[in-house]
Amino acid sequence: MFLEVKDLTKKYNHKTVLHSLSFQVKQNEILVVLGPSGCGKSTLLSCLNGFTTTDGGTVTLLDQDVTSLDPENRDITTVFQSYSLFPHMNVIKNLTYGLKFQKLSRQEKTAKAKKMLHLLQLDDYANSKIQDLSGGQQQRVALGRSLIVEPQLLLLDEPFSNLDEKLRLKMRQELRRLQNELNITMIFVTHDQQEAFAIGDRILVMDQGRIQQISNGEDLYSHPKNEFVLKFIGDSNQVTDDEYIRPEKIELTKNPTGDGTITNKIFQGATIDYALDYRGKNYQVTSLNRGQEFKIGDHVNVAYRTDKMEG
Secondary structure (H helix, E strand, O other): OOEEEEEEEEEEOOEEEEEEEEEEEOOOOEEEEEOOOOOOHHHHHHHHOOOOOOOEEEEEEOOEEOOOOOHHHOOEEEEOOOOOOOOOOEHHHHHHHOOOOOOOOHHHHHHHHHHHHHHOOOHHHOOOEHHHOOHHHHHHHHHHHHHOOOOOEEEEEOOOOOOOHHHHHHHHHHHHHHHHHHOOEEEEEEOOHHHHHHHOOEEEEEEOOEEEEEEOHHHHHHOOOOHHHHHHOOOOEEOOOOEEEOHHHEEEEEOOOOOEEEEEEEEOOOEEEEEEEEOOEEEEEEEEOOOOOOOOOOEEEEEEOOEEOOO
């Protein structure tokens, strides 16, 4: 196995923030660590890259136990939320800075930097100042500086959170392109489920320092193992302790004598969200916008299918 984390534990002031985490990462895979703020995502990355010492467990990378190694000896690099680029250096110097510990000639470093510029689609910006770049271009430089050293494992800690929505969508595609071209293994931390679905081969869902479920996005959405995963991954209407209905799986048909009543609606463009009163209970319904909307107060027939949690 490329990366194996076993019983990883971390405590701060006698409070356990990571509870015996165990998981594996395959080579050339993107594993997304998804969870709410404060659940331990960034602490996990900090234990993996060696910036934080652990209180138990092991981290094994390519059959080498790296748990006690210093960060510079782990062959792991990290891209942080703040890009940490040097404003007094131009783009190509920021890229070659990542090579300062490698025994390469100046010509070799420049050649690698130019190759990385081409991969990042920044050929025309080699001599540009960092502050003259857009947010997306700066993020690509930050990625390039970590990738240029050819690490075994790349960690990314919410790297797109400072970008606007359009740039975030574009950078997700860029990251996937770079990963495919370089065949590099990545662990990507985010609190955004849509980002997790777009980027991850698999998704590790965390809450309060514990792993709740690990699977691909489709399986997490369709087969949540517990109530936390159900509520964190998408919206749902909980019917019983273990039964639920996803909002898009409720079908409405206008009927003046129907048992359901539309109590509110929110136009979302491609979809419309309805609040539904059905036999004394409130439901959330998401319908495709096909040009036929229900109005508040409309009576409707309601058809649905319940699903059960897997746990």
